[in-house]
Amino acid sequence: MRTRREIRARKTLRDKITYHGIGLGTAFFFLAPFVVTLLASFRPNSESGSPPLPPWPSSGVSFDAYRALDAFGAGIWQHMFNSLVVSVGTVILTVAVSVLAGYGFSRYRFPFKNVLFVLIIATLMIPFQSILTPLFIILARLGLNNSLVGLMLVYVTLQLPFSVFMMRNAFDAVPKEIEEAARIDGARDLKLLVRVLLPLVMPGIATVSIFAFLNAWNEFFAALVLLSSNDNYTLPVLMTAVRAGRLGAINWGAVQAGVAVMVVPCLFVFLLLQRYYMRGLMAGAVK
Amino acid sequence: MALVSLFFVLPVLFTVWMSLHKWPLLGAPAWIGLGNYTRMFTDARFLNTLGFTAHYTLVVTIAIFAVAFPLAIFVEKQRPLVSAYRTIIFLPVVVGLASASLLWVWLANVDSGLFSPLFQMLGLTSGRINLLAKFDTAFLTIIVMVVWKIAGFTMIILLTGLQAIPTELTEAARIDGAGRWQRFRHLTLPLMRRTMALALILSVTGSILAFDQFYIMTSGGPQNKMISVVYYIFNQSFVSFNLGYGAALSIALLVILVTLSVLQLWLLKVGDERP
Numbered sequence: 158m159r160t161r162r163e164i165r166a167r168k169t170l171r172d173k174i175t176y177h178g179i180g181l182g183t184a185f186f187f188l189a190p191f192v193v194t195l196l197a198s199f200r201p202n203s204e205s206g207s208p209p210l211p212p213w214p215s216s217g218v219s220f221d222a223y224r225a226l227d228a229f230g231a232g233i234w235q236h237m238f239n240s241l242v243v244s245v246g247t248v249i250l251t252v253a254v255s256v257l258a259g260y261g262f263s264r265y266r267f268p269f270k271n272v273l274f275v276l277i278i279a280t281l282m283i284p285f286q287s288i289l290t291p292l293f294i295i296l297a298r299l300g301l302n303n304s305l306v307g308l309m310l311v312y313v314t315l316q317l318p319f320s321v322f323m324m325r326n327a328f329d330a331v332p333k334e335i336e337e338a339a340r341i342d343g344a345r346d347l348k349l350l351v352r353v354l355l356p357l358v359m360p361g362i363a364t365v366s367i368f369a370f371l372n373a374w375n376e377f378f379a380a381l382v383l384l385s386s387n388d389n390y391t392l393p394v395l396m397t398a399v400r401a402g403r404l405g406a407i408n409w410g411a412v413q414a415g416v417a418v419m420v421v422p423c424l425f426v427f428l429l430l431q432r433y434y435m436r437g438l439m440a441g442a443v444k
Numbered sequence: 445m446a447l448v449s450l451f452f453v454l455p456v457l458f459t460v461w462m463s464l465h466k467w468p469l470l471g472a473p474a475w476i477g478l479g480n481y482t483r484m485f486t487d488a489r490f491l492n493t494l495g496f497t498a499h500y501t502l503v504v505t506i507a508i509f510a511v512a513f514p515l516a517i518f519v520e521k522q523r524p525l526v527s528a529y530r531t532i533i534f535l536p537v538v539v540g541l542a543s544a545s546l547l548w549v550w551l552a553n554v555d556s557g558l559f560s561p562l563f564q565m566l567g568l569t570s571g572r573i574n575l576l577a578k579f580d581t582a583f584l585t586i587i588v589m590v591v592w593k594i595a596g597f598t599m600i601i602l603l604t605g606l607q608a609i610p611t612e613l614t615e616a617a618r619i620d621g622a623g624r625w626q627r628f629r630h631l632t633l634p635l636m637r638r639t640m641a642l643a644l645i646l647s648v649t650g651s652i653l654a655f656d657q658f659y660i661m662t663s664g665g666p667q668n669k670m671i672s673v674v675y676y677i678f679n680q681s682f683v684s685f686n687l688g689y690g691a692a693l694s695i696a697l698l699v700i701l702v703t704l705s706v707l708q709l710w711l712l713k714v715g716d717e718r719p
Contacts, residue, residue, distance in 0.1 A: 180518070183515065183533060184528075187536060190536075194547055289681075375543065377541065377655075378655050393542040396543075397660060400660060415546065419539070419542075419546075423539045428531070431531065438601075
């Protein structure tokens with residue numbers, strides 16, 4: 158009896174070790190590039206050109222790499238500011254429009270409602286890379302090329318189909334009775350929406366915001382095409398200039414620092430609001 | 445409120461309208477009819493990029509599935525630490541493809557990177573090799589990078605499919621004496637057809653539209669062999685300023701993608717009808 162229990166205990170122990178061994182190995186593979194870059198970005202100038210073996214700064218922590226990065230373009234703060242303006246603007250506009258539209262699609266009846274909704278969802282299938290050429294021309298006609306506002310509008314448009322879909326589902330989940338009760342208590346359209354319904358669909362808004370923020374922050378292709386002057390570059394576009402180097406020499410320290418600057422906010426936002434992100438992903442997957 | 449929702453539809457409609465309206469922009473103001481389209485079919489470079497994109501899509505999709513499927517099975521059961529593993533594997537997904545490309549172009553650099561010196565130290569290669577200078581190694585580096593970046597995403601999608609399989613079914617199969625492999629082959633795979641199709645569509649369309657990694661990591665690669673379709677459109681439209689030709693190429697890309705999506709959706713439907 159005792160031996161059998163012992164054998165079983167040993168077997169589960171061995172299973173556990175194999176399992177977590179594999180788990181840790183995989184986690185290491187997926188995590189290592191981030192860690193290596195972060196550590197390497199704090200190496201002083203004299204080390205930044207050499208291979209990251211070991212990756213941590215061996216002769217004292219320094220901010221040389223970040224200083225070098227600051228020397229590119231109009232200074233790193235300016236470019237971070239650009240990225241932040243575009244991302245936050247995209248989030249605010251996307252949320253505002255998708256809340257109104259989601260509410261409309263969920264609660265009101267109007268002609269061609271279903272046709273319109275299907276049309277919006279169908280735009281998900283059209284890749285924006287293939288409509289960028291006309292977009293470029295139209296923005297130029299409107300005088301919005303090479304402007305952060307133009308870029309923001311493009312991002313909002315790209316973000317809308319998914320967001321409207323999310324918000325409609327969020328409003329659909331709110332029971333009609335709550336709305337009717339509020340109506341009897343005298344709340345009217347906009348007040349009703351802001352005071353009563355908005356708190357109830359907060360999770361949906363969180364999901365929409367995260368996706369809008371991450372996509373706007375990370376987007377590269379449209380920014381590369383639409384922005385032409387140095388001062389307006391968002392971080393990813395700036396980094397291509399850094400990566401291209403100066404006079405044939407690439408400052409890898411600056412590249413590492415730039416990657417760190419671009420990556421850390423994403424990871425931070427994701428880890429903070431992981432629950433809502435996964436919800437959005439599931440909703441997209443089930444659809 | 446209905447008016448408001450109509451008002452927001454406009455930009456989207458505008459986009460759709462533009463995508464339909466593209467081809468009259470051919471040439472500068474000059475009307476050359478279908479000239480751009482006939483040029484497309486005789487353009488050897490464009491056909492090359494098509495071939496390369498197809499090659500890349502095939503390889504990367506297989507690679508992603510080969511990594512993501514075992515991972516999905518690995519993180520399926522509730523165990524201690526499992527959610528930590530899921531989160532870590534998913535982390536690369538939330539950073540941009542541009543950031544990921546920059547990170548890996550540094551890692552793959554011959555002098556200051558990680559891989560070449562590491563391989564040399566481990567004695568795998570004699571001397572340092574420049575990973576990004578040859579087509580094969582550069583291609584391999586990009587594939588590894590993309591798998592690192594995307595596998596977590598595919599894993600989560602496959603995971604939702606795995607978790608949707610009722611445990612009673614697996615239990616019943618186990619009692620009937622089906623082995624682990626048999627259960628996987630005859631139970632898990634057929635039941636996951638929908639999820640797999642979805643993951644497949646996302647992976648294929650994503651790969652066809654690949655641009656960032658080629659632009660940042662290899663700038664078109666050795667002997668311009670690594671130019672994807674989107675990269676070629678970018679070159680034509682915004683480097684050579686053949687806006688009309690670029691637009692025609694975009695339309696071609698759009699047609700290819702929509703055809704593929706419809707085809708895959710149709711396959712998905714067919715899969716549904718069979719029990």
